Amino acid sequence: MLGWAIILGFIAGSLPFSVWVGHLLLKRDIRQLGDGNPGATNVFRAGNWKAGILALCLDYIKGLIPVATAYWGGGIRDERIILIFMAPLLGHQFSPFLKFRGGKGIATTFGAWTGLTLWEGPCILGLFLIFFYWFLDQDAWSIVLGMTGLLFYWVIRGTKTEVYGAALFNLWFVLWTHRMALGGKIRLKRHYGIFKGFISTRL
Template sequence: MDIFFWILLAFILGSLPLSVWVTRLAGKDPRTVGDHNPGATNAFKAGGKWVGLAALLLDISKAAAPVGLAYQIFDIRGIEMAVIALAPTLGHAYSPFLHFKGGKALAPVLGVWIGLTIWDVPLIALAGISLWFILLKNSGWAVLLTLAGMAVYIYFIRPDQMLFGVLGLQSVLLLWKHRKDLQKNPFRKKKDERNS
């Protein structure tokens, strides 16, 4: 299949504001609570645990599906795969369905790594973000240190230029989306300031 097809497919799937749609089915809107991002964290706040869980799984799946198909089934590699892997994250962060606004993209980033590595890198990412968020109480710094930990893991356990490329591209996007948090004291968390 044409590489541009995969990029477009991944971007469109990533751009679907599933957290918003699922939460609105429950009569709520995630953009009215928390930090007003249209992501899974605010879906939990607005709709409760089951709505939030559904939103989270959908936001992960919309990235895991195209990336997993392209990488695991169609065996796409190299820079082409790195761009495909970035596409759903960009779609989520700058959704055309939401006037090019979106969430902070942590759920689709996790989905991308599920598509690429199935379980080990996603587990490292989940463990890292959980630990650092508990210790630092600041989402931006938790993301930064988690990305650093993922880089170390990939370097020693999964040395692959394409994976480094994906992580590098994702890092630029995630750090940009968390730039305000990174300007704050990492040991203080503003009320209701969470990831999406």
Template sequence: MSEPVFLLLFLLEFFVGSIMFSYWLGKIKGKDIRQTRDGNPGGSNLGRVFGWKWGMAGIVLDFLKGYVPLVFVVELGILQNWRLAIVSVAPVLGHAFSPFLKFSGGKAVAVTFGIWSALTRWEVPVLLGTIFTIFSLTRVIRKKGKTTPADDAARVMVGMLAVLVYVLMRGIPYLLPVWCMNMAILFYRHQRDIKAILVNQGSKRNAR
């Protein structure tokens, strides 16, 4: 595959990823969701502001922009190895650093589900979904109420560690660099929430 085609696919995937559906759905409802809650212009924040139906719409659209373009690249065998790895992460990069929002963006969880659905034929999303469900059920059982951004960050990090185990067990070479790049972006976009978790844990230890 020629370098121009590789570059074109990267730019296309990045562009599609950078379309901030949840932000624009919020604007349709008359509010900039970046100015509410945790300021995340993604589906989870959209749902917290306007209800689960709007949140689900944003999440599905964010998922599809990660899945649809990439699944064609994967199934048609257009790219392999490191080129496929780089193009795979482009939608996540576009969502996290959207040029339409002055290179700011969302936390890239739904689009992460999308790219891994395309790369692993739904195996990783089933794994992540199971972990997310366990987190949610645990919270319900413990009567903790609604999840917080810090809770979301915790389950994303734990989920991605489980994905790493999956990647190492499968032994497919290009999946490891995809995971590394994806994890780096997710960690960066969740860093404020991760710091909140660490501060909270430190406070609990000091209170003992």
């Protein structure tokens, strides 16, 4: 069962829903927009929020279903689930439908964490991402530090070995997928509004 779960998880993750949504609904190749990433963000950049939400949900589901099916349905509740957690993320990154090129897998990551921990993982990760997106001027660093924050959360909270393993793999995954954008110093944003009078410096 484990082997089939990994294979099916990889296949599910490799389905380039955002690219297909772009072709079918927008008649555009979203990889020609923005950063060229075949993910939901570029569907939103194409100017159609409804198509963007559809792509986002589909990318989320392809991470959710393989992990949830194995963990809650198949009773794989030990270190083996880490391999199944990895499968849709690696499928998204190395999609055979896109000549083994893929996206950064943020929506798929949230789906996989939902499948493994229900609300807890995605909510904590989301809070960390909101925090770092608010203060940092670089999306790549925000994602890496958000994932690092989730790992430390699990360490402080105390959890199962498979959750630690999934968090360590996920941190490696975001470091790999964002490696080209992590150069240079971390820059802070300038904020006003509710932080009136606060002016951040640039590091």
